[in-house]
Amino acid sequence: MLSRLAPSAAVRSAVSGSNAVRFASAAAPKKEKAAAKAPQDSESFCMNLFRGKAIVDQVFPYPLNLDDERKETLQMILDPTTKFLSEVNDVVKNDENAETPMATLKQFAELGAFGALVPPEYEGAGMNNTQMARLAEIVGSHDLGLGVIMGAHQSIGYKGILLVGTEEQKNKYLPDLATGRKFAAFCLTEPTTGSDANSVRSTARKSEDGSHYILNANKIFISNGGFADVFTVFAQMPIKQADGTTKNKVTAFIVERGFGGVTNGPPEKKMGIKGSNTAVVDFENVKIPKENLLGAEGEGFKVAMNILNNGRFGIPAAMVGAQKHCIKKTIEQVTTREQFGSKIEEYGDVQEKLTNMIAKQYACESILYILASNMDRGVQDYQVEAAIAKVFTSECAWTTCDDAIQLHGGMGFMKETGLERVLRDLRIFRIFEGANDIMRIFVGLTGIQHAGKHLQAQASGGIGGMIGLALGRFSGPSGAFDSVVDPALKTSAASLDNCVSLFGRTVQDLIVKHKKGIIHRQFEVTRVAEAAIDIYAMAATLSRCTETAKTAGTVADYERKVANYFCETAAVRVVNHLKEASASNDTLVSTIKDIAKTACNNGANPIAHPIDIV
Incomplete structure (x- = not known):
C-alpha cells in the first residue's frame, strides 16, 4: 500500500495547461473573444463551498442508511x-517478526474479509461501501498492518478489475482473489515516480503480431509485493495520435506472477506496519496476453485515479478504528492513574486533551460514513470529499495517538503499552494514497478551479455580471444550516454558515487578486484547503449529530456537547487559516523561499554554531 501515492498529476489534471484555469478579472472581456463554455455545476458540498454556496443535499440529512x-x-x-x-x-x-503468517491470512480470508465488495456471483461477500468501512474500522482498531494487507489487496490491488475489468477478466480473477486463494498488489510507484503518476518510466509495447504486450518495469514500495499472485501494473506505452504522431501514455495491465519474468526483492525494513509485506517488484520482458489490458490503451492514468478515488475511504475507516483504540486505552489510564493526590482525569489539561481526542474522532467517523454512504447511493462527484477524509482522519489519528502516549506518561513510551506500535503504524498513513501535502494542494486547486470558471462566466456577462460579481463578494451567510440541524446545534450551524460565507469571499478575492498565478501560491492554497477540511468536518459532524440525536436516548446530550465543542474549535481554525490566506504574504513567502533555497544551495543548514562565533 506504499504504492498508494495519489499523483500530483491528479492536481495537474485539474489545473494543467496555460488555458486550463481562466480566472475572473475585474476587466470586462474583449468582445472579439469567443463566449466561454458554460461551467458545469456540481452537487458536491465541497466543490460548492469554494463558491461560497451551502449546497447541503449530500450532507443533510445524514445519508447513512x-x-x-x-x-x-x-x-x-x-x-x-x-x-x-x-x-x-x-x-x-x-x-516483532515483521510478518503476518500466511496461515493467519488464509484464516482471515475464510471470514470473507478479502472479498468484501465483490458480488456473490464472483464468490465475494457482496457488501457495500458502508459495510466495508465498518469492517475496515474494526481491523484498524486491532492491527493496522493487517489492514494494509487487506486494503492493498482489495481496495487497490484488484479494484481495477472490479471497476473497469471485462466480464471475462472478472470471471477469471475475482473468485480466487475474493476468497484469498490468490493475493493482489497495486504497482505504480517507481524510484523516480511517487506522487506524479504520469512520470512512470516502466515501458510496455505491443508484439508485432498483436497477441501480447511486453512489459519491463521496476516498481518499489509495493505492499503485498512479496507474495502477490496478481498485479495491477502501470507502464508507459507508445500510443498513435489522431495526427499520426506517437506519444507515450500510461496504460494499465493485469499481470500474473505465473507469466514469468516477475521477481521481488526481500521485505523492506519499515518504521511501522511491519506485519505487512512491502517489496520491490521487477517485471523483465513479461509477456502479457492482450486480453489482460485493463481499460483502454493510454488510459492508465484514468484507471489509476478511478481506483485510488474509489478505494480512498479505506484509510479513513482504519484511522477511525485506531482512534477508538487509543481513546479507550487513554480512558483506562486517566481513570486509574493517580498523581498529586488525585486521579489524573480530574486535571483540566488532561480533560482538554481527552475531549479533543473524542471530538476529532467523532468528526472523523461522521465524515467516513457520509463518504461511504454517498458512494453507495451513486454520488459520482466525491473526489474532493475523499481527499479531505484521507487528510483529516490520518492527521487526527496521529495526534490522538500522540496525546494518548503523552497521557500515559513514561508507560506510553514502553512497548508493553502497545501505543508506540500504533504510532509507528500510523505514520505512513499521512504519506501513502496521496501524501497529505499533495492532497491539500489537490483540494485547494480543484475547488479554486471550479470557482474560477464560474467567476469567469459571471464576469463575462457584461455590466450585469460585473455588478453581480461585486455584490457577491459581500453576500452574507445563507442560513442554509439553521433549518436542517437539531435545535441544540443552531449556534454551531450559524458558525458554520459564517465560515462558508467567509470562505467563499476569501477564495473569490484570491482568484481576482492572483488570477492564474494562484496555481503557484501554495502558501495560500494550503491554508484555503485547511479551512475547507474543517468546514466539511463541521458539516458532517452537525449532520451526524442531528440524525443520531433522534434515537441516541440518554447519550444524545453528550453527542450534542461533543458536536458543538468540535464546531466551536474548528471555526476558530477556519477563521485563522482564511486570515492567513488573505493577508499580504509576499514578504513572508519570499523569506520562506530564501531560507529554504539558501540551505539547499549550501547543502546543509548554514547557520554557524554559537561556540564558533561567540
Whole structure:
C-alpha cells in the first residue's frame, strides 16, 4: 500500500495547461473573444463551498442508511472477525517478526474479509461501501498492518478489475482473489515516480503480431509485493495520435506472477506496519496476453485515479478504528492513574486533551460514513470529499495517538503499552494514497478551479455580471444550516454558515487578486484547503449529530456537547487559516523561499554554531 501515492498529476489534471484555469478579472472581456463554455455545476458540498454556496443535499440529512438485511449480514462478518483479531491474529508477534503468517491470512480470508465488495456471483461477500468501512474500522482498531494487507489487496490491488475489468477478466480473477486463494498488489510507484503518476518510466509495447504486450518495469514500495499472485501494473506505452504522431501514455495491465519474468526483492525494513509485506517488484520482458489490458490503451492514468478515488475511504475507516483504540486505552489510564493526590482525569489539561481526542474522532467517523454512504447511493462527484477524509482522519489519528502516549506518561513510551506500535503504524498513513501535502494542494486547486470558471462566466456577462460579481463578494451567510440541524446545534450551524460565507469571499478575492498565478501560491492554497477540511468536518459532524440525536436516548446530550465543542474549535481554525490566506504574504513567502533555497544551495543548514562565533 506504499504504492498508494495519489499523483500530483491528479492536481495537474485539474489545473494543467496555460488555458486550463481562466480566472475572473475585474476587466470586462474583449468582445472579439469567443463566449466561454458554460461551467458545469456540481452537487458536491465541497466543490460548492469554494463558491461560497451551502449546497447541503449530500450532507443533510445524514445519508447513512443500512437496511436490516445488510445490518444482519454485516454483524455475521463482524462477530467472527472481532474474535479472530482478538484470539487468532497476534499483532505483537506480527510486528516483532515483521510478518503476518500466511496461515493467519488464509484464516482471515475464510471470514470473507478479502472479498468484501465483490458480488456473490464472483464468490465475494457482496457488501457495500458502508459495510466495508465498518469492517475496515474494526481491523484498524486491532492491527493496522493487517489492514494494509487487506486494503492493498482489495481496495487497490484488484479494484481495477472490479471497476473497469471485462466480464471475462472478472470471471477469471475475482473468485480466487475474493476468497484469498490468490493475493493482489497495486504497482505504480517507481524510484523516480511517487506522487506524479504520469512520470512512470516502466515501458510496455505491443508484439508485432498483436497477441501480447511486453512489459519491463521496476516498481518499489509495493505492499503485498512479496507474495502477490496478481498485479495491477502501470507502464508507459507508445500510443498513435489522431495526427499520426506517437506519444507515450500510461496504460494499465493485469499481470500474473505465473507469466514469468516477475521477481521481488526481500521485505523492506519499515518504521511501522511491519506485519505487512512491502517489496520491490521487477517485471523483465513479461509477456502479457492482450486480453489482460485493463481499460483502454493510454488510459492508465484514468484507471489509476478511478481506483485510488474509489478505494480512498479505506484509510479513513482504519484511522477511525485506531482512534477508538487509543481513546479507550487513554480512558483506562486517566481513570486509574493517580498523581498529586488525585486521579489524573480530574486535571483540566488532561480533560482538554481527552475531549479533543473524542471530538476529532467523532468528526472523523461522521465524515467516513457520509463518504461511504454517498458512494453507495451513486454520488459520482466525491473526489474532493475523499481527499479531505484521507487528510483529516490520518492527521487526527496521529495526534490522538500522540496525546494518548503523552497521557500515559513514561508507560506510553514502553512497548508493553502497545501505543508506540500504533504510532509507528500510523505514520505512513499521512504519506501513502496521496501524501497529505499533495492532497491539500489537490483540494485547494480543484475547488479554486471550479470557482474560477464560474467567476469567469459571471464576469463575462457584461455590466450585469460585473455588478453581480461585486455584490457577491459581500453576500452574507445563507442560513442554509439553521433549518436542517437539531435545535441544540443552531449556534454551531450559524458558525458554520459564517465560515462558508467567509470562505467563499476569501477564495473569490484570491482568484481576482492572483488570477492564474494562484496555481503557484501554495502558501495560500494550503491554508484555503485547511479551512475547507474543517468546514466539511463541521458539516458532517452537525449532520451526524442531528440524525443520531433522534434515537441516541440518554447519550444524545453528550453527542450534542461533543458536536458543538468540535464546531466551536474548528471555526476558530477556519477563521485563522482564511486570515492567513488573505493577508499580504509576499514578504513572508519570499523569506520562506530564501531560507529554504539558501540551505539547499549550501547543502546543509548554514547557520554557524554559537561556540564558533561567540
